Amino acid sequence: MYSKIADIYFNVFDSETDEYMGHSRFALTQSSERKLLDLLNYNIVPDTLTLLDVALSDTSKNYIPPALFKKNSRISTLYIDAVDTYSGRLVPIEIVISYDVIARGHLSENPYSFESVELGNIKILNIDFKDI
Template sequence: MFDRVVAPRIDIYDRATNEYFGRATFPVTPSVESALLGMINNAVIPRSIVLQDVTFLPSSSRYVPPGLFVKYPRNGVVRAEFRDADSRLWVPADIYINFDAQARGNISGDKYHFDSVEYTNIGIQDTKILPQGGSPQAATP
Protein backbone atom coordinates (compact mmCIF):
# COMPACT_ATOMS: atom_id res chain seq x y z
CA MET A 1 0.00 0.00 0.00
CA PHE A 2 1.32 3.44 -0.94
CA ASP A 3 0.75 6.63 1.06
CA ARG A 4 2.56 9.45 -0.82
CA VAL A 5 3.30 10.55 -4.40
CA VAL A 6 6.15 12.68 -5.79
CA ALA A 7 7.41 13.70 -9.23
CA PRO A 8 4.29 12.90 -11.27
CA ARG A 9 4.25 13.33 -15.04
CA ILE A 10 2.05 12.03 -17.81
CA ASP A 11 3.22 10.85 -21.21
CA ILE A 12 0.34 11.71 -23.53
CA TYR A 13 -0.73 9.92 -26.72
CA ASP A 14 -3.47 10.48 -29.28
CA ARG A 15 -6.25 7.98 -28.53
CA ALA A 16 -7.05 7.26 -32.20
CA THR A 17 -3.51 6.83 -33.57
CA ASN A 18 -1.51 6.31 -30.35
CA GLU A 19 0.98 8.90 -31.63
CA TYR A 20 3.16 10.25 -28.82
CA PHE A 21 2.37 13.93 -28.22
CA GLY A 22 4.69 14.69 -25.31
CA ARG A 23 4.89 14.93 -21.53
CA ALA A 24 2.86 16.97 -19.03
CA THR A 25 4.45 17.90 -15.70
CA PHE A 26 2.59 19.35 -12.72
CA PRO A 27 2.91 19.68 -8.95
CA VAL A 28 1.27 17.26 -6.53
CA THR A 29 -1.81 18.81 -4.94
CA PRO A 30 -3.80 16.99 -2.23
CA SER A 31 -6.56 16.11 -4.72
CA VAL A 32 -4.09 14.81 -7.34
CA GLU A 33 -2.26 12.76 -4.71
CA SER A 34 -5.54 11.29 -3.45
CA ALA A 35 -6.64 10.38 -7.00
CA LEU A 36 -3.31 8.77 -7.92
CA LEU A 37 -3.14 6.81 -4.65
CA GLY A 38 -6.68 5.55 -5.19
CA MET A 39 -5.79 4.46 -8.71
CA ILE A 40 -2.55 2.64 -7.78
CA ASN A 41 -3.72 1.13 -4.46
CA ASN A 42 -7.30 0.09 -5.21
CA ALA A 43 -7.95 0.70 -8.95
CA VAL A 44 -10.43 3.43 -7.95
CA ILE A 45 -11.32 5.51 -10.98
CA PRO A 46 -11.82 9.18 -10.07
CA ARG A 47 -14.70 11.07 -11.70
CA SER A 48 -12.18 13.71 -12.68
CA ILE A 49 -8.66 14.94 -11.95
CA VAL A 50 -7.78 18.63 -12.10
CA LEU A 51 -4.08 19.26 -12.68
CA GLN A 52 -2.81 22.76 -11.85
CA ASP A 53 0.14 24.68 -13.23
CA VAL A 54 0.65 22.19 -16.07
CA THR A 55 3.64 22.46 -18.37
CA PHE A 56 3.51 20.45 -21.57
CA LEU A 57 6.73 19.40 -23.30
CA PRO A 58 5.70 18.67 -26.90
CA SER A 59 7.14 15.92 -29.05
CA SER A 60 4.79 16.08 -32.04
CA SER A 61 3.91 18.87 -34.43
CA ARG A 62 0.38 17.39 -34.60
CA TYR A 63 -0.29 18.08 -30.92
CA VAL A 64 -3.42 20.19 -30.38
CA PRO A 65 -3.68 21.75 -26.91
CA PRO A 66 -6.87 21.03 -24.98
CA GLY A 67 -9.35 23.87 -25.31
CA LEU A 68 -11.78 25.52 -22.91
CA PHE A 69 -14.88 24.11 -24.55
CA VAL A 70 -13.63 21.01 -26.38
CA LYS A 71 -12.58 17.71 -24.82
CA TYR A 72 -9.79 15.80 -26.52
CA PRO A 73 -9.57 12.01 -26.14
CA ARG A 74 -6.12 10.87 -25.05
CA ASN A 75 -4.19 7.86 -23.80
CA GLY A 76 -1.58 8.41 -21.15
CA VAL A 77 0.95 6.85 -18.85
CA VAL A 78 1.12 8.44 -15.41
CA ARG A 79 4.67 8.00 -14.12
CA ALA A 80 5.50 8.85 -10.51
CA GLU A 81 7.34 7.78 -7.39
CA PHE A 82 5.06 6.22 -4.78
CA ARG A 83 6.09 5.74 -1.15
CA ASP A 84 5.47 2.35 0.41
CA ALA A 85 3.62 2.99 3.67
CA ASP A 86 5.44 0.22 5.56
CA SER A 87 9.04 0.41 4.33
CA ARG A 88 8.96 4.18 3.59
CA LEU A 89 10.89 3.45 0.39
CA TRP A 90 10.00 5.19 -2.87
CA VAL A 91 8.97 2.97 -5.75
CA PRO A 92 8.50 4.07 -9.38
CA ALA A 93 5.20 2.99 -10.90
CA ASP A 94 3.23 3.56 -14.09
CA ILE A 95 -0.54 3.85 -14.44
CA TYR A 96 -1.84 3.37 -18.00
CA ILE A 97 -5.03 5.37 -18.55
CA ASN A 98 -7.32 6.82 -21.16
CA PHE A 99 -9.16 10.08 -20.57
CA ASP A 100 -10.67 13.21 -22.07
CA ALA A 101 -8.64 16.42 -21.56
CA GLN A 102 -10.11 19.89 -21.31
CA ALA A 103 -8.36 23.12 -20.32
CA ARG A 104 -9.77 24.99 -17.33
CA GLY A 105 -8.99 28.45 -16.04
CA ASN A 106 -7.00 31.01 -17.98
CA ILE A 107 -4.83 30.02 -20.89
CA SER A 108 -2.09 32.58 -21.29
CA GLY A 109 -0.65 33.07 -24.75
CA ASP A 110 1.61 30.04 -24.19
CA LYS A 111 0.02 26.91 -25.65
CA TYR A 112 2.40 24.75 -23.59
CA HIS A 113 1.41 26.03 -20.14
CA PHE A 114 -2.03 25.79 -18.55
CA ASP A 115 -3.36 27.13 -15.26
CA SER A 116 -5.33 23.91 -15.02
CA VAL A 117 -6.40 20.93 -17.10
CA GLU A 118 -9.27 18.62 -16.21
CA TYR A 119 -9.23 14.92 -17.08
CA THR A 120 -12.63 13.21 -17.19
CA ASN A 121 -14.00 9.94 -18.56
CA ILE A 122 -10.95 8.23 -17.05
CA GLY A 123 -10.28 4.54 -17.57
CA ILE A 124 -7.45 2.54 -16.02
CA GLN A 125 -5.91 0.13 -18.53
CA ASP A 126 -3.02 -1.25 -16.44
CA THR A 127 -0.66 -0.50 -13.56
CA LYS A 128 2.99 -1.50 -13.28
CA ILE A 129 5.18 -1.32 -10.22
CA LEU A 130 8.73 -1.06 -11.52
CA PRO A 131 11.29 -3.41 -9.97
CA GLN A 132 14.14 -0.89 -9.73
CA GLY A 133 12.32 0.86 -6.88
CA GLY A 134 13.30 0.95 -3.29
CA SER A 135 15.49 4.02 -2.91
CA PRO A 136 14.78 6.32 0.05
CA GLN A 137 14.24 10.00 -0.66
CA ALA A 138 15.54 11.98 2.31
CA ALA A 139 13.94 15.25 1.18
CA THR A 140 10.37 14.13 1.86
CA PRO A 141 8.94 13.22 5.26
Protein backbone atom coordinates in the same frame (compact mmCIF):
# COMPACT_ATOMS: atom_id res chain seq x y z
CA MET B 1 0.21 0.63 0.81
CA TYR B 2 1.25 4.04 -0.43
CA SER B 3 1.04 7.27 1.55
CA LYS B 4 2.16 9.97 -0.86
CA ILE B 5 2.87 10.75 -4.52
CA ALA B 6 6.43 12.12 -4.54
CA ASP B 7 6.72 12.78 -8.28
CA ILE B 8 4.43 12.44 -11.29
CA TYR B 9 4.52 13.22 -15.01
CA PHE B 10 3.14 11.68 -18.19
CA ASN B 11 3.57 11.12 -21.89
CA VAL B 12 0.45 12.02 -23.88
CA PHE B 13 -0.89 10.30 -27.01
CA ASP B 14 -3.86 11.09 -29.24
CA SER B 15 -6.47 8.40 -28.54
CA GLU B 16 -7.61 8.14 -32.18
CA THR B 17 -4.23 8.05 -33.94
CA ASP B 18 -1.95 6.84 -31.10
CA GLU B 19 0.37 9.68 -32.17
CA TYR B 20 2.76 10.93 -29.49
CA MET B 21 1.78 14.47 -28.52
CA GLY B 22 4.23 15.42 -25.80
CA HIS B 23 5.64 15.07 -22.33
CA SER B 24 3.91 16.83 -19.44
CA ARG B 25 4.86 17.89 -15.93
CA PHE B 26 2.20 19.12 -13.53
CA ALA B 27 1.10 19.37 -9.91
CA LEU B 28 -1.80 17.45 -8.40
CA THR B 29 -4.51 18.93 -6.22
CA GLN B 30 -4.76 17.28 -2.78
CA SER B 31 -8.01 15.66 -3.87
CA SER B 32 -6.43 14.24 -7.02
CA GLU B 33 -3.44 12.89 -5.09
CA ARG B 34 -5.87 11.15 -2.71
CA LYS B 35 -7.77 9.65 -5.67
CA LEU B 36 -4.55 8.29 -7.19
CA LEU B 37 -3.56 6.82 -3.82
CA ASP B 38 -7.02 5.20 -3.60
CA LEU B 39 -6.37 3.70 -7.04
CA LEU B 40 -3.00 2.31 -5.96
CA ASN B 41 -4.13 1.12 -2.53
CA TYR B 42 -7.73 0.03 -3.10
CA ASN B 43 -8.14 -0.23 -6.89
CA ILE B 44 -10.73 2.58 -6.92
CA VAL B 45 -10.67 4.26 -10.34
CA PRO B 46 -10.81 8.07 -10.05
CA ASP B 47 -13.93 9.76 -11.45
CA THR B 48 -11.91 12.89 -12.24
CA LEU B 49 -8.41 14.25 -11.69
CA THR B 50 -7.44 17.91 -11.62
CA LEU B 51 -3.93 18.82 -12.73
CA LEU B 52 -2.41 22.25 -12.04
CA ASP B 53 0.39 24.18 -13.75
CA VAL B 54 0.50 21.79 -16.69
CA ALA B 55 3.51 22.31 -18.94
CA LEU B 56 3.81 20.29 -22.14
CA SER B 57 7.26 19.82 -23.63
CA ASP B 58 8.94 17.69 -26.28
CA THR B 59 5.78 18.07 -28.37
CA SER B 60 5.29 16.41 -31.74
CA LYS B 61 5.36 18.58 -34.85
CA ASN B 62 1.63 17.79 -35.31
CA TYR B 63 0.63 18.94 -31.82
CA ILE B 64 -2.33 21.28 -31.88
CA PRO B 65 -3.09 22.91 -28.51
CA PRO B 66 -6.57 22.14 -27.21
CA ALA B 67 -9.13 24.90 -27.21
CA LEU B 68 -10.18 25.94 -23.73
CA PHE B 69 -13.22 24.09 -22.35
CA LYS B 70 -13.32 21.68 -25.33
CA LYS B 71 -13.16 17.96 -24.56
CA ASN B 72 -10.34 15.95 -26.16
CA SER B 73 -9.75 12.21 -25.82
CA ARG B 74 -6.25 11.11 -24.88
CA ILE B 75 -4.20 8.14 -23.75
CA SER B 76 -1.29 8.69 -21.37
CA THR B 77 1.30 6.78 -19.49
CA LEU B 78 1.55 8.22 -15.98
CA TYR B 79 4.94 7.81 -14.33
CA ILE B 80 4.57 7.97 -10.56
CA ASP B 81 7.02 7.71 -7.68
CA ALA B 82 4.86 6.68 -4.73
CA VAL B 83 6.06 6.52 -1.12
CA ASP B 84 5.65 3.08 0.47
CA THR B 85 3.89 3.63 3.81
CA TYR B 86 5.94 1.09 5.75
CA SER B 87 9.46 1.34 4.33
CA GLY B 88 9.44 4.96 3.17
CA ARG B 89 10.96 3.83 -0.14
CA LEU B 90 9.96 5.39 -3.45
CA VAL B 91 8.22 2.87 -5.69
CA PRO B 92 8.11 3.64 -9.43
CA ILE B 93 4.72 2.90 -10.97
CA GLU B 94 3.50 3.24 -14.56
CA ILE B 95 -0.21 3.61 -15.22
CA VAL B 96 -1.66 3.67 -18.73
CA ILE B 97 -4.99 5.50 -18.83
CA SER B 98 -7.48 6.67 -21.41
CA TYR B 99 -9.50 9.76 -20.56
CA ASP B 100 -11.20 12.91 -21.74
CA VAL B 101 -9.36 16.13 -20.95
CA ILE B 102 -10.66 19.67 -20.70
CA ALA B 103 -8.20 22.57 -20.48
CA ARG B 104 -9.48 25.17 -18.02
CA GLY B 105 -7.07 28.09 -18.44
CA HIS B 106 -3.77 29.41 -19.74
CA LEU B 107 -1.12 30.90 -17.46
CA SER B 108 0.13 32.85 -20.45
CA GLU B 109 -0.25 32.96 -24.19
CA ASN B 110 2.00 29.89 -24.35
CA PRO B 111 0.02 27.08 -26.08
CA TYR B 112 2.09 24.52 -24.13
CA SER B 113 1.10 25.75 -20.67
CA PHE B 114 -2.23 25.47 -18.84
CA GLU B 115 -3.32 26.73 -15.43
CA SER B 116 -5.44 23.64 -14.91
CA VAL B 117 -6.86 20.70 -16.79
CA GLU B 118 -9.50 18.19 -15.75
CA LEU B 119 -9.36 14.52 -16.67
CA GLY B 120 -12.67 12.66 -16.74
CA ASN B 121 -14.10 9.42 -18.11
CA ILE B 122 -10.92 7.73 -16.83
CA LYS B 123 -10.25 4.13 -17.78
CA ILE B 124 -7.26 2.21 -16.44
CA LEU B 125 -5.60 0.24 -19.24
CA ASN B 126 -2.59 -1.08 -17.30
CA ILE B 127 -0.76 -0.65 -13.98
CA ASP B 128 2.85 -1.76 -13.65
CA PHE B 129 4.46 -1.66 -10.21
CA LYS B 130 8.11 -1.46 -11.28
CA ASP B 131 9.69 -2.30 -7.92
CA ILE B 132 7.60 -5.32 -7.00
